[in-house]
Amino acid sequence: MVPYMIKPFTILATKDEPNFGTLVSYTISDRAYVDQEDYKGIQTSILTSGLLIPLGEDIDTYLLNYLIRSEWIKL
């Protein structure tokens, strides 16, 4: 990641887990316009969770790919 990039997620904390990797606590938000029967307007969804990053993996890259696969990050 180059220095001038903005990350679409925030890492809240990391904890080394010997022999397993790094436990990462992170948060990501998404905002969308919804048009439903009971609500029409902007809706913000927030995910705060944890993920074990395997030994040897880059934390940002692994978490990014995980969030893309889980469709929290779209192009």
Place this chain on the structure above:
Amino acid sequence: MNYLSVETSEGLVKYYLAGTEKFKEITAIVESKYNNLGSTKWELLSEPTYNSILEDQVVTAIYKSSSPYLDHLDPIKVSRKYLLNKQHIYEKVYTLLTDIPSEFELPENSKALAKGYLLNIYGQPGDEDYSNYIDIYFSCTNHANVEAFAEKKLTVGSYSNYYCITFNGTTKERLKVKNYCFDTQNSLSNWDEYWTAECEDRNIDIST
């Protein structure tokens, strides 16, 4: 009228509202180049057009709402630039202006409305830094003043006209003039009202 016309040095570009046939056609073009697109969030989509700064055919998607990771920049609008050949993506942030920035020269009788600049978002393909290109969006009570600046005739919208000048942020050199012309009143044609609403949302006193 379900489109917005923008006259640039590269030609006339039309932007189409979500739900129109043209919007769906252009979405299909972008989808043919990228996977995992969030196209349901787009409000307005430009035709593919050559962009001399990004040096590619570009589709601009203007979002219905901005992503939370940009909140610290206080955007009034956000768009994404899809570079169709390079398959890169850059985010564009538009922020409110209440004074003409002293470092950039605008035509006489102009009122600065917004500033736009490109950002790199981690995870979006493409890592060129375009943040030195600054767009200043403005209105002007004298169309001829803008034409003199652009050194060419610009189309006159019979309802309203708004403008943008792209500057090099370092040299302050003018690189491009864009002319947003509207022949009829529609949801896109009243930038001054939109600007006033954004100022009021932020409790900015615009009475003077």
